[in-house]
Amino acid sequence: MVAITAPNPMEQIPLMRCPKANAGQQGSAIPCVDLSAPGAAAAVAAACRSVGFFRAINHGVPACVTDALEARAMAFFALPTQVKLDMSGAARPLGYGSKNIGSNGDVGWLEYLLLSLSSNTVKIASLPPPLRTALEDYTAAVREVGGRVLELIAEGLGLDDRGLLRAMVVGREGSDELVRVNHYPPCTLPAPGDCGVTGFGEHTDPQIISLLRSNCTAGLQIKLRDGRWAPVPPDPESFFVNVGDSLQVLTNGRFRSVKHRVVAPEGAQSRLSVIYFGGPAPAQRIAPLPQVMRDGEQSLYREFTWGEYKSAAYKTRLADHRLGPFELRGNRPPPSEQPAATASGADPQRCLHQQQQHLYQCHHLHAAAAAAAGGSGVLAEQPS
Numbered sequence: 310m311v312a313i314t315a316p317n318p319m320e321q322i323p324l325m326r327c328p329k330a331n332a333g334q335q336g337s338a339i340p341c342v343d344l345s346a347p348g349a350a351a352a353v354a355a356a357c358r359s360v361g362f363f364r365a366i367n368h369g370v371p372a373c374v375t376d377a378l379e380a381r382a383m384a385f386f387a388l389p390t391q392v393k394l395d396m397s398g399a400a401r402p403l404g405y406g407s408k409n410i411g412s413n414g415d416v417g418w419l420e421y422l423l424l425s426l427s428s429n430t431v432k433i434a435s436l437p438p439p440l441r442t443a444l445e446d447y448t449a450a451v452r453e454v455g456g457r458v459l460e461l462i463a464e465g466l467g468l469d470d471r472g473l474l475r476a477m478v479v480g481r482e483g484s485d486e487l488v489r490v491n492h493y494p495p496c497t498l499p500a501p502g503d504c505g506v507t508g509f510g511e512h513t514d515p516q517i518i519s520l521l522r523s524n525c526t527a528g529l530q531i532k533l534r535d536g537r538w539a540p541v542p543p544d545p546e547s548f549f550v551n552v553g554d555s556l557q558v559l560t561n562g563r564f565r566s567v568k569h570r571v572v573a574p575e576g577a578q579s580r581l582s583v584i585y586f587g588g589p590a591p592a593q594r595i596a597p598l599p600q601v602m603r604d605g606e607q608s609l610y611r612e613f614t615w616g617e618y619k620s621a622a623y624k625t626r627l628a629d630h631r632l633g634p635f636e637l638r639g640n641r642p643p644p645s646e647q648p649a650a651t652a653s654g655a656d657p658q659r660c661l662h663q664q665q666q667h668l669y670q671c672h673h674l675h676a677a678a679a680a681a682a683g684g685s686g687v688l689a690e691q692p693s
């Protein structure tokens with residue numbers, strides 16, 4: 310008789326080949342934009358064209374708002390698994406999830422909460438009230454940053470209506486705003502050589518934009534246009550902005566959604582990240598904006614609504630090229646354009662200095678937190 314044992318989900322978590330750390334290269338690959346600087350619109354557009362990703366500083370979100378959510382979220386993830394499930398329901402796709410991302414076989418070394426927000430109210434009634442309040446305060450603040458970035462994008466694209474993109478997401482009845490809180494405990498799985506354990510597999514975000522904030526623990530990587538993966542140094546005081554697939558379509562490929570992924574933490578510290586996903590209302594038509602199209606330029610995509618794209622995306626694996634089925638392959642890409650401006654909107658020296666300061670602070674915070682945290686071991690107690 311042959312004994313068949315069910316595969317252990319822990320063993321299914323894939324490994325990824327990690328880029329060698331090179332602090333100099335990392336810093337320079339990721340544009341930094343000072344949202345309050347006069348050249349911000351040009352800098353945002355240049356970053357969205359070249360990388361599809363940037364670090365935003367001077368965003369106006371008070372540290373007490375981000376710190377409060379970080380503390381409440383860490384307290385939530387430290388609870389026993391069954392309590393977390395009882396409070397938020399199993400992710401389908403909203404709710405509490407562990408290891409399984411979506412329902413198509415993607416797995417990673419993380420647990421998470423995925424929540425929908427309408428009228429800035431977290432819809433899950435049974436979440437602990439302090440966590441709910443922290444999430445709502447956080448989202449109210451980050452939504453404003455998202456709105457500002459969308460205005461800067463409109464300006465950088467030269468749109469007459471600077472509020473056009475913002476109005477698709479912010480303050481729009483029925484817009485599809487999600488918040489995801491990801492917790493990556495220190496990883497205990499062995500990974501050989503230059504490999505790491507997958508925390509969150511490579512993907513692009515399907516929405517218009519996403520804004521990510523993390524604690525001091527590294528792990529996020531983005532794929533550069535030349536195919537190299539660049540680690541994103543963590544910076545709890547900044548937001549990291551992703552171009553999503555929908556913005557790629559709205560700009561007819563002038564901006565491209567950035568592939569990104571997370572490698573599970575190898576040290577003693579958990580990574581905690583919070584991502585605001587700015588999506589429009591399900592009925593919103595996603596097609597190249599007429600104002601960005603040159604004379605005679607053809608759309609690279611067949612027309613679709615956000616609702617249609619979202620449900621198609623939910624049926625795919627993370628790494629799938631989700632825009633593929635919507636591409637009109639016979640159509641030519643837009644004539645290549647110079648970036649709207651090369652100005653960064655932020656003094657690179659100042660950014661570098663800020664980043665060095667943050668890394669210094671992170672180092673000290675880590676040292677202080679190390680004894681207290683000690684890893685929650687949460688993943689080990691998940692039902693498989």
Ligand SMILES: O=C(O)CCC(=O)C(=O)O
Binds near residue numbers: 521
């Ligand atoms: O947790 C992170 O740092 C990134 C996760 C991510 O890309 C996502 O949830 O879409």
Ligand SMILES: [Fe+2]
Binds near residue numbers: 514569
């Ligand atoms: Fe993402």
